[in-house]
Amino acid sequence: MKIVKSRVSSKCTDGAIVKEFTLDIPVSDIFLQSIQSKGEVSTKHLGSNVLFTFSCDLFSMKGMVGDTIVYISHRKEDTDAVQSFLSLLFGEHSKLCS
Amino acid sequence: MTRCVGYLVQESNFIVEHVNLKHLIYLNNAASTWPKPACVLNAVAQAASLPYLESGRTTLEGLVSYPDEGREALSSFFHSGDPSEWVFTSNATDSLNILIHGFAASHDSPFHVITTEFEHNAVIRPLLSLKKAGKISLTIVPADSCGNISPDSIAEAITPETRLGVINHGNNVTGAVQDIRAISRVLHEDGVFSIFDGSQTAGQIPISLSDTSADAFVFTGHKYLFGTPGIGGFFLRTPEPVLPLKQGGTGFDSASPDHPGEMPVRFEAGTPNFPGIAALTAGIRYLSDTGFDQIPSHLAEMSRYLSGRLSDLDAVTLYNPDPDTPILSFNVSGTDPEDIGLVLGRRYQVITRTGLHCAPWIHQRLTNGLGCVRMSLSYLNTMDQCRIVGDIIEELVA
Numbered sequence: 001m002k003i004v005k006s007r008v009s010s011k012c013t014d015g016a017i018v019k020e021f022t023l024d025i026p027v028s029d030i031f032l033q034s035i036q037s038k039g040e041v042s043t044k045h046l047g048s049n050v051l052f053t054f055s056c057d058l059f060s061m062k063g064m065v066g067d068t069i070v071y072i073s074h075r076k077e078d079t080d081a082v083q084s085f086l087s088l089l090f091g092e093h094s095k096l097c098s
Numbered sequence: 099m100t101r102c103v104g105y106l107v108q109e110s111n112f113i114v115e116h117v118n119l120k121h122l123i124y125l126n127n128a129a130s131t132w133p134k135p136a137c138v139l140n141a142v143a144q145a146a147s148l149p150y151l152e153s154g155r156t157t158l159e160g161l162v163s164y165p166d167e168g169r170e171a172l173s174s175f176f177h178s179g180d181p182s183e184w185v186f187t188s189n190a191t192d193s194l195n196i197l198i199h200g201f202a203a204s205h206d207s208p209f210h211v212i213t214t215e216f217e218h219n220a221v222i223r224p225l226l227s228l229k230k231a232g233k234i235s236l237t238i239v240p241a242d243s244c245g246n247i248s249p250d251s252i253a254e255a256i257t258p259e260t261r262l263g264v265i266n267h268g269n270n271v272t273g274a275v276q277d278i279r280a281i282s283r284v285l286h287e288d289g290v291f292s293i294f295d296g297s298q299t300a301g302q303i304p305i306s307l308s309d310t311s312a313d314a315f316v317f318t319g320h321k322y323l324f325g326t327p328g329i330g331g332f333f334l335r336t337p338e339p340v341l342p343l344k345q346g347g348t349g350f351d352s353a354s355p356d357h358p359g360e361m362p363v364r365f366e367a368g369t370p371n372f373p374g375i376a377a378l379t380a381g382i383r384y385l386s387d388t389g390f391d392q393i394p395s396h397l398a399e400m401s402r403y404l405s406g407r408l409s410d411l412d413a414v415t416l417y418n419p420d421p422d423t424p425i426l427s428f429n430v431s432g433t434d435p436e437d438i439g440l441v442l443g444r445r446y447q448v449i450t451r452t453g454l455h456c457a458p459w460i461h462q463r464l465t466n467g468l469g470c471v472r473m474s475l476s477y478l479n480t481m482d483q484c485r486i487v488g489d490i491i492e493e494l495v496a
Contacts, residue, residue, distance in 0.1 A: 046438070046494045047441075047493040047496060048493070049445055051440070051441065062436075062440075064440060064441060064444055064445065067444050
């Protein structure tokens with residue numbers, strides 16, 4: 001699982017930034033299971049759609065199972081740390097699936 | 099009448115390279131209308147491909163003076179008088195800043211301003227910046243229980259120091275339209291200069307400025323007038339109360355060190371947005387040809403249908419079930435509006451707008467500042483699209 005592209009989606013008045021990440025493959029239930037040990041995962045059903053939220057000390061991530069777009073919110077000063085963490089998160093999942 | 103829309107004309111070209119627009123249901127028209135009529139796209143292409151007429155000269159026969167044609171179209175469409183009362187700007191925000199700050203600049207001492215809780219940040223922020231600088235005091239008139247600003251409440255807010263009223267004509271969250279005739283009369287009778295923000299009404303409902311006492315009326319091109327982003331403007335009945343904030347080239351009187359004071363160049367400097375004005379003019383002609391006998395009935399039919407579908411759902415809070423313009427803002431119990439917008443957009447290609455819609459005051463009252471999902475329709479939406487959207491939302495909240 002890799003990040004194909006990212007862009008700043010919005011900036012909040014409290015200094016947080018929201019980035020939109022496009023992934024090479026859709027978020028799956030297996031991916032959500034794989035990140036449970038790294039933070040808190042919660043899901044919500046909207047009709048047949050499953051929305052998820054992942055939160056840890058560094059950032060929170062929001063998206064939809066089956067979709068390639070996720071939104072990540074973090075403090076601006078944590079940008080580098082978040083990038084490293086995400087590479088680890090998505091990289092580990094790739095290894096798990098290979 | 100066949101509603102020929104731009105993206106169908108362009109289907110085989112670059113526009114559909116990345117996404118399948120055939121299945122897109124675009125309900126974010128209160129931000130920018132899409133699709134545009136084919137005549138608008140053609141007008142942009144023509145304006146961008148032909149040489150621009152030199153101001154004040156006829157070097158080449160047959161070329162169009164886009165600003166002149168645009169002003170005539172505006173004057174006719176909004177039933178005003180002299181076309182030179184119309185000034186072109188970049189958008190409604192630009193217009194409101196020019197008018198509000200230009201009016202304030204003409205006053206040496208602080209004065210009182212009346213506005214409403216319906217305002218967009220394009221009004222709120224300029225007014226609050228003037229208040230912070232100690233140049234104005236401000237009264238924010240709330241809406242009544244029916245979601246309207248009563249002319250009486252405006253009259254009650256007037257004090258001996260009141261010089262300016264900035265009033266939202268159509269709200270971008272509730273779809274409520276205010277009585278411009280009555281409110282402008284109340285302000286005019288007390289000698290209060292009035293600015294009406296018509297961003298959400300221009301092109302949606304018939305507006306006859308000659309029947310009002312409005313001193314200024316602001317529009318933007320890229321919403322319901324079906325123009326492109328980057329063009330807007332305002333009507334100004336008498337220019338003297340507003341000082342111009344920009345000076346520069348006008349194409350004539352170049353030897354003078356002073357910027358010309360006459361309308362409309364008093365507020366225009368630099369090269370105009372010719373393709374934008376051409377698009378706006380084409381959009382106005384499209385609306386005029388379609389006619390206000392057809393437009394409101396189609397909008398009302400779609401709006402009524404979606405309002406009925408949403409009202410039938412227990413989990414849905416619809417903030418104005420009977421809007422004057424086709425805006426349906428809602429929340430789903432226990433669900434973040436951003437989540438609804440995300441699912442609608444990503445799963446179903448239904449484009450809505452979530453959040454505060456740049457209108458924090460009315461959102462504070464309606465949603466405790468938490469925001470909502472807004473669906474806004476244009477004349478180019480269809481009943482079939484409304485049925486699909488009704489089914490999708492029903493499925494989501496079931």
